[in-house]
Amino acid sequence: MGVARRAAAEPHSAEVAAGDLRWLLITALVLAATLALFFAALFVYRATGPHAIGWAVIRRLRRASRWLLPRWSHRWRGT
Structure with a gap:
């Protein structure tokens, strides 16, 4: 079976x-x-070509991410 x-x-x-x-x-x-x-x-x-607005947005996002995760922000800077 x-x-x-x-x-x-x-x-x-x-x-x-x-x-x-x-x-x-x-x-x-x-x-x-x-x-x-x-x-x-x-x-x-x-x-x-270069896009100043794109880099400004990236800088703002990085700043916001460092503000949201301050403990880990030093790792993203490469230091």
Whole structure:
């Protein structure tokens, strides 16, 4: 009887494996698309020259992060 149950369960396992493979492929595609979009945006950002507003926003974010996490702020400065 154990063999019959195992044989009956195999199609379900194959179905689950196929579903897992689909989710893996979807996740890999989303990751690849996100990375491609990020690097395309970075390329456009660097190709169009210096952006003073962008650096000002980054400085404000760093200042806010140091204010929010004062204990760990020295690690981010590299000292």
